[in-house]
Amino acid sequence: MTTTPTQQLSDAGLSIWLDDLSRQRLSSGSLQKLIDQKNVVGVTTNPSIFQAAITSSTDYDDAITAQAAAGASVEETIFELTTTDVADACDLFAPIAAVTEGVDGRVSIEVDPRLAWDTEGTIAEAKNLHAKVNKDNVLIKIPATREGLPAISAVLAAGISVNVTLIFSLARYRAVIDAFQSGMKRAMENGHDLSKIHSVASFFVSRVDTEIDQRLDAIGTDEAKALKGKAGLANARIAYHVYEELFSTERWAVLAAAGARPQRPLWASTGVKDPAYPDTLYVTELVAAGVVNTMPEKTLDATFDHGIVTGDTIAGTYEEASVVLSSLRNLGITYNEVVDQLESEGLNKFVASWNDLLSDVESALTAARNAA
Template sequence: MSTPANIDALANAGTSVWLDDLSRDRLRSGNLAEVIENKGVVGVTTNPAIFANAMSQGTAYDEQLQQLAAAGTPADTAVFEMAADDVAEACDVFLPIYERTNGVDGRVSLEVDPRLAKEREATVTQARELAAKVGRENLMIKIPATEECLPAITDVLAEGISVNVTLIFSVSRYIQVMEAFIEGMSRAAGAGKDLTKIHSVASFFVSRVDTEIDKRLDEIGTDAALALKGKAGVANAQLAYAAFQDTLLNNPAWNALAEKGAPVQRPLWASTSVKNPEYPDTLYVTELAGPHTVNTMPENTLDATIDHGEVRGDTLSGTTDSARAVFAALDEAGVNLAEVWTVLENEGVEKFVNSWNELLGTLAAQLDAK
């Protein structure tokens, strides 16, 4: 296996590269194996929008849809039957990486129904069901970091299920996520679970922060405001990384768990494709490299990183002061940051729910036609 130089450089800086995409076509064509072999990818994330795109196109799912239709399977059950099969197959493809890295990488994520984003008990129940259905050690269940689901994150980890916490936008919410993680791992330890098998990442969204804040800076329109465009996303992630060091790495409660073999919950940079074409297309990769991190990328961002990314080693450590200065300037310019975080979380849930509902409608029609 020959890893591209820039992906190798990211790994040397401490950043694992995961692919933010999965489809049956990608699996069955051998493309996923090729991406692992030729592009240095060591994990995969999925979300409702990714599966909506995969299952709404082509013919890869037709045979299974025929079987599900014959069994009278409703659309919301069918979608998880198909998604779980894809994820299980992907887990098998990544198994050698999972074993080689002692479970740190070789991970595949599957998200709970986004309509459950404010329902703790239903989220825990579905996480348990999906983990059993996929039946692979290298699975991660994705749970949104809504206020209502923070206890669900703790509950699921306590049962020994690895978790990818998703839709994190603010540092304050991220700190709550890390606290939920520590509590979950503590409960798992108390229940006699093998902590070495319970892994977690915290998916901190980047580009959407710039999209929302840039819009507000344009509305303010002053020179000072406009000069801040494109700076918030990276600065926010840098502050998240500082919080990771303070709240987790330097936390005695966490260190006690680490001594028992618990793996650290790594920050994962998500939403890393640049939405503004004026910004460098590798902005959210090269500026966010550092120890104990993951960057999950759509393939176009991955290809750009391989082709012309300027990886400069650890670009996260030592950035706290400059990142704080960006946010002080945003506050001074008149950006209502508390409102930004609320809008982004609500929109994030809404986008996934809309994608899911569209997919369910499409699948219901396909099932009826079989």
């Protein structure tokens, strides 16, 4: 019996989440169609996605006009617009959340990116977002900055499910898992039902290749060129090895016995940036049971159309992946420098998108007030 590649991914234990959301997707039924036809079982958002959604359509005009009439600030207006979309998406995915006991059917919303270096501000914003959306299947996204790590623990300790985002380095991923397990221990001590608290760790993939490939091109040797397009997969595969290691400890066993579910690895930034590479590279080469792959629609469509799914493509790759990273180091490419740069660039991009959104919505509010 023939099945689609996205069904084959689901059968292999991989959850497909769409990396996009807009009011138009909800009202037109296009998101429901992706659920029905392409095995989408969750959604992630980020500041860039909301900036594009709100500023490139008229779908939010009436809501902005209503906010202007109510005297809302620009921050209050954006908070209202984004949480409304996420709450509506949570309702759409509620049946999936029910069937999977909350493992899937998840919709993520990120804290204001300007708070990425503010622990207490992140905690407060995460609690505000969670209370406003008020849906069991929402995930609050917190960047994996050094300041974000204690916020992750505190938010989990309050019984709130978390999507940890912008993870690039293996060392930071270990710190994220530590923050997750610390938070779950505190949640248990606070009397929360651990089985109701969910988390994913969003490990970014394609941006690693984009940066390292530039450095390899600058080196220009045959040895350097042979390593192009390999760093992103190698980094992610070793991250999965870290996941296996740290969720096989006695520390985790105690939490699991109390009902805790593991923090699932989520592959983010899975759209291919270099047209020389297969457009399904960061999907079909990162298949394992229990992981999430959040895809832009272009990548989802490519996978559905011609993805070749061969089962688990992570098991047995760790030695080869380690050789790739060692070879990069031998060429003078400094891993920590690369991942630190990528984290900084990722945060700055989200802050820039947020500032653009603030500016555009402020202009729309002013126009609405002047027209009233």
